[in-house]
Amino acid sequence: MSIGHTLLGLLESGPRHGYDLKRAFDGKFGHDRPLHYGQVYSTMARLLKHGLVEVDGIEPGGGPERKRYAITEAGITDVEKWLAQPEKPEPYLQNTLYTKVVLALLTGRSAAGLLDTQRSEHLRLMRELTERKRHGDLADQLVCDHALFHLEADLRWLELTAARLDLLAAEVAE
Amino acid sequence: MSTTHPSPGGGTLATWVRDLGLGIRFAVTGGREGWTRTLLTAVGVGLGVAMLLLAAAVPAMMGARNDRGYDRDYSWFNEPPKRTASTVLFAPADTSFRDDSIRGLLLKADGDRPVLPPGVEAMPASGEMVVSPALKKLLDQPGSKLLRERLDYRPAGVIGDQGLLGPAELAYYAGSDKLVARSQDGSTGNATRIPHFGRGESKPEPLGGVLTMLVIIIVVVLLMPVAVFIGTAVRFGGERRDRRLAALRLVGADSRTTRRIAAGEALFGSLLGLVVGTGIFLITRQFSTEVTLYDISVFPYDITPGPGLAALVALAVPGAAVAVTLLAMRGIAVEPLGVVRKATAQKRRLWWRLLIPLAGLGLLAPLFGTVSQEDAGVNPYQVTAGVVLLLVGLTTVLPWLVESVVGRFRGGPLPWQLATRRVQLDSSAAARMVSGVTVAVAGAIALQSLFTGVQSDFVTATGDDPDRAQLSVSQSVDSGAQAQRVEKAFADTPGIRDVLGVIQDDAVQGNASTLKSEDITYATLVVGDCATLRELARVGAGCADGDVFLVQDPGGYGDMSFAKPGDTLDLNTPVTDKYTGTPQPWRIPADARTARSRVSPDGEQTWGVLATPAALDVAALPSPSVRLMLRTDPGSPDAVEHARNTAARIDPTLTVFELTATHESRKFTTIRRGLFIGATATLALIGASLLVSMLEQLRERRKLLAVLVAFGTRRSVLGLSVLWQTALPVALGLALAIVGGAGLGAVLRTMVGESPHVDWASVGVMTGAGAGVVVLVTLLSLPPLWRMMRPDGLRTE
Amino acid sequence: MSTTDNLMEAVDLHKAYGPTPALDGAEFAIRAGEVVAVMGPSGSGKSTLLHCLAGIVRPDSGSVLYRGRDLTAMSDAERSALRRGEFGFVFQFGQLVPELTCVENVALPLRLNGTRRKEAEARASEWLARLEVGELAGKRPGEISGGQGQRVAVARALVTGPRVIFADEPTGALDSLNGERVMRLLTDAARDTDAAVVLVTHETRVAAYSDREVVVRDGKSRDMERVA
Structure with a gap:
């Protein structure tokens, strides 16, 4: 599962804080494996670098990560491309x-x-x-x-x- | 599909042939299920066909019987022929043994080349007889000792089939040298001379208007249910067929094609039914020699339908099968995924259903009061069409009645609810199931009312009083002494308790020898003891030997003015219209009393001069006859046989009559018997079709029954629901049959000029018979129901 | 697990149809409120086991104890009475009486027990509503979908308040969504009324609604809980 694409997809419905993102991810997809907070941070950093998200604002309350992320046009296109691409069937041949x-x-x-x-x-x-x-x-x-x-x-x-x-x-x- | 562009094969005829052929192939290759259905149809149609062939054979059968009857007839109405080498003297010597009547003829050849009755190869010599095979069998039975004593002739041969009406007929021709040709005036001799047997050109009398109508209605009433039955038979297994057709639709057949395929299947079933029916017909007619129904037996080769009627059956049955199937398919739509019934959607309308019976009534109404027995001019087509329309009208009204009555039922006990709901869901099937019973019962009720209406014309009260005496014998004797010997012979017969005997002669005016013949008046002279006279007239307790009584004719025709006490009568009565011989005067004693006549046990009203033996010497009577009334011992059932043997010893032509209260016209009796035979067969057929529909319905519900059993449903619940399910439509059908039958009966009675009254007794009997069939069918379907209620039905899942 | 806890217990059942044995020493036990799946390949004897347990079929040998009474020793009438009063049934096909309306179908077991029509139909309506098919009460089985029909059938199995419900492939003719709904409603209702459910199925997802499973193979049963 591509965590990057999943987080991007979650942002499509509106800007969120990193913490919100983690909670939404865990709630919908991460029943068995909750995301580490650090994983969210590193992924968002990578997405920022590629211009797929932008920082929408920073909460005044301080703390290390109170950034609000929003998806960019390029991000939306990327999500679209990802959803449209068929998943390779897993053959389960060797278990x-x-x-x-x-x-x-x-x-x-x-x-x-x-x-x-x-x-x-x-x-x-x-x-x-x-x-x-x-x-x-x-x-x-x-x-x-x-x-x-x-x-x-x-x-x-x-x-x-x-x-x-x-x-x-x-x-x-x- | 082929509705929009013609199917390969082009012409419609070719398409028809192809699809019918396909249907036939399905009927043959449909596996076990397909065969079961085809066989059911074939057997059902076969039963109907056999019945139709039998009905078609009736005219020929009756014709053949009549022809043989005329060929051997000995009635001779012309001038007595001259004695030649071929003329024959005969005297009828019919007798009865127990319940069977025996046709007997005494014969004596005049010369060496006598004419022979049909079926007889040589004239039996005196003391010999030729007998029919059935009589031979009867004579050989150990219980027939009394008959052997009576027919004390040496069997010399067997009468061939062409000399008999039917295989079970009891008949003999015996040679007798005691036959003497009757004299011109009939005063001497005991036999008639004839030049040949057979009546020749004389034809049977026509049936007469009322009887013609009866025959038409009997035929219609008996054959209508058969037609209904055949219609039901070609629908056997219809639901399964519909499922198969749905599968065909799924692979691309259009609705017309499926209809034609269904028609093909029905055609094959009914063609097979034609074969089966012919087989049943041929087999049953072989058994006809074994069966004697209501005194009628027929030879197998007599039961041969005329070619026209047979061809009609052969064409009409398969044609009707196809027509019924196509008609039934109009009510449903076979869709690729199953069958949709269109018919249930709209409510049935009554008005057009009523038009049919009204049309029938319209045809019959002009005939009201016009049909009489004397007038043979009944238009058979009008009567037939009217009756058929009235009866068909019942089957069209029935579905409406079932729907509108059953539709009102809600709730009730569980078996009742299951049954009513079932009938509600498919009321047309329920109506179809009982339409045969309805038509049969309605027809029978109508017929019965017509019968009771007209039977007074055909059944006459004999006036006999079997309580006072049971047998009667009359015989002319040569002398009073012989008369006394006859009386004694019967008195000595075993089983005869009492003999009431009188010796009778006639007397004329004392001066008859001087009168012109038209002025000569006759009075009866009766000589008997007081006990016997008491049975003939109210002679009173004071009767003693030596008394004479004068009895006026209660009918008013007899003239007793010349026979008053003290008058002289002449006992020498003229045989022809001219007085011959010498007067033989006898004087009525002056103390002769008058007495009133009384109906005698043999049903007659005696009048004239009644004398006790001391008052009149019977030896003086010139042409006496003896009249005996015999009282039998109730403990001796063979008394009548003994009496007949006594009679045969005295004179083989002497007949002993059993006294009965009524007498039916023979033709009427025959028709009535035909009706009973037919009604029995028809009801059996209807029972069979009910049973088949019932079993089929149960088989289709096998799985559901198994589920209900799993639920712990009691057998009684299901048994009762099956009973209700049959009884409910049948009750409605019977109610309609009563209304329709009584109505038709009233119409028919009005036609023959009787009051339109309902014969409730026959309504009860016929309704009871119909209800009995239903109970029987339910009982017969219970064992299979119990078998199907085993849990095996669940295993298929 | 001690025997006294068991609502129903079958020991050493043998049953043959003709020469082929359908059951060959099968065992079974179920407690009140328990849902037990009976699994196994087709023709293994699952349905025969269910029929023996329900007293529909009398085994050739062995015993079926229900609340201490041996079903195999009962008369047909007694077993029928037991089925009417204490058991409920759901089958795969053909179980609704086509001419009766849905509410009449559900009321049927009550009426077999002698309940008056009005009361029976009132209770039937409640159960129809509970199985979310209340609006179908006046319809005939031919007019409703397969999934709806199966829910009506479940209502019918539950209406008498049975102690044991026998379900033979109850979802066999349904798609996944309707199958899930029927199973959920069936097990929920059974749980609420503390009824035991004997569930014959070949689908593992349906069997997942059970508390444990018994595997039947060649007429012999294997209780997987005891094995484990």
């Missing part, structure tokens, strides 16, 4: 789950057993997400759904693989 399944096959272990245990583990997380969805706002629901669908996809792949492996095993056994 631990895949490795485990292949190993189970190679060592003659039951793929179904692996599936059930893995699903149980996945479900534990999915239940948490579902529960959060139940009480959260729309953003909560969206982000939880995102995760849920990915988790489900894992399981569906596992199910299909398990079914295929069992078929394969049956063929081998014949």
